[in-house]
Amino acid sequence: MSKIEINNIYKIFGPNAQQVMPMVKDGASKEQVMEETGHTVGLDNVSLSIEEGEIFVCMGLSGSGKSTLIRHINRLIDPTSGEVLVNNIDVCSLDEKEILEFRKRTMSMVFQRFGLFPHKTIIENVAYGLEIQEVPEDQRHEIAQGQIKAVGLEGFEHQYPAQLSGGMQQRVGLARALATNPEILLMDEAFSALDPLIRSEMQNQLVELQAKLKKTIVFITHDLDESLKLGDHIGILNGGRLVQVGKPEDIILNPADDYVKAFVKDVNRSKVLRARTIMTKLDKFDKSSVNPSSTYKYDEDTFIEDIVPKVLKDRSTIEVIDKEGMTTGFITSDELSVALTKTE
């Protein structure tokens, strides 16, 4: 069973969404629907499943429906048709009280422009989720204090958000989301408003935190490099339709259509592809040509950017090993050149 399962979600914005539904189901394009009925198709038959403990990145350009999609998971937006299952419970079937309870207990959200409360101090912001859950003040401030420490903002507890820089504000956003100890973290373009250095730093911090916390994270972005860096799986949205879902390597090596191709064209492949993906398997490799003195062992999860210099320098061979230290395959300059050639 998946943690989050989205089945055939349609979302149409406009006054008579239900009446427009048949047209969309018959396969009319977004432009056609807009032209004929004045309704906007937000999501068009999107289905996907997200496993427990993974980072699922949902990628697309603005207007592709990614922010709409993430808001269906905590039902800030109701679908026109379809179902959203979280822990096997249909979110859309919950009544008003149950949905509030569900949002309090199961998930929290991080926003692009941070969404901090300007009239509350940093510690009050971080403790907000707990305040809503009616946790007593000293208790919730103790938990908030711990989260503030975890994101490295000690000493700023009693400042107001406006006094902090963008990167620091988003750390508050992250701490606030983590303070309720949710199972699921929804991150809506969480790092998009930050400048590149801070963004990269925040991405690393998220990866570090995730290694410890093992939350289920749904991350929205329009930046392919970001999605490749963070995502265990990536879903690509275009015009409200889900065009491809897969691991980062799948997206790079087998783009589903021209839209995805255009996206991956300029990606630095050596930062995305791992040794395991490009190696020649042990049983298919001709070991006779290998010089044992210039063979180096690398873990199968190593990115090939770390292997390239070794191979280039003295034409050495890379022996790929798994977690137990067993050899699973080999990489030579041949494999590298194939992997790094762009597909047109």
Place this chain on the structure above:
Amino acid sequence: MGSFFHRKTKMIKKFLTYYTFPIIFVWLLVVSYNSSKRKPDSVMELITDPSWLYDWPKWLDIPLMKWINDGFKVFNEKYGIYFEVINDFLLGAILSLKKFLIVLPWPLVIALVVAIVFFSSGRKLGTTVFVGICTFFIGFLHPKFWDKAIETTSIMIIGILICIIIGIPLGIAMARNNKLRNAILPVLDLMQTIPSFCYLIPGIMLFGLGAVPAIIATVIYAVPPLVRLTDLGITLVDTEVIEAAEAFGASKKQKLLGVQLPLALPNIMQGINQCTMMALAMVVIASMIGTRGLGDEVLLGLQQLNVGKATEAGLAIVLLAIVLDRITQAYGKKIQDRNKPPK
């Protein structure tokens, strides 16, 4: 198909918006031609002598005056007793507030005002001293202005309290419900544009001369900006901040009290400030229906053609306005400063 249905309703709507009014207009023209005094002999004359177009047809007249007069009479007979209860209550409130303020020695009142300004402005010394001097000058202009100013102030305080009790909840309700907003907005426009004497007079008929109709008129005149600014303040709260509260499972009440109202507070305070200023303007006008206070000094000066007296009383009103304005604005500014990045 859904799209076909959609197109058909669109066509009907288009037809109605484009043709209904022209058809009614042409019909009115024909009917008014038929009822005009002088009918031309030929069609050509219709154009060469358009005098038939100049008289507004006599039959084309809504008997609004009669309806209102009859309605008001019935209303007054049936429900007059309730208005007496309201009258007694408001009068009691004003009198006890006035008595309390007049009993206090004037230096104590000045000290109170200064203390309120000092704390509500976030301990700004300049504003505090300025307001203190203004308060002092009201009595300094003419000793009897002091009591009059207190009388005016007590009517205003009661009026503003009623404005707040009505205005803020109404503004909140409007911000939450678009249909209600669309229904209330024209009423607010009406309240702001209709000449105040139009409701001062029925006020007298319901409540009699004196302070109570003045308060009713004050509320009608001063409540619209408070309602508008409360609505605006809540609507303007950043959608992402609202979404953040919702994402954490905040109920409507938690959202309103914990996020929307505190963030709308600068606007609401601005509304209360506007409300205060307009209430002061109305209290002066209300002197014409026998409300006592600074306004009746102005009125007296005008009646006696005593320019000096009218100006002196006018100055006292300006000073009172400054004092009330600073008190209500200082608090709003203090909240606003906190939400802005430091320079």
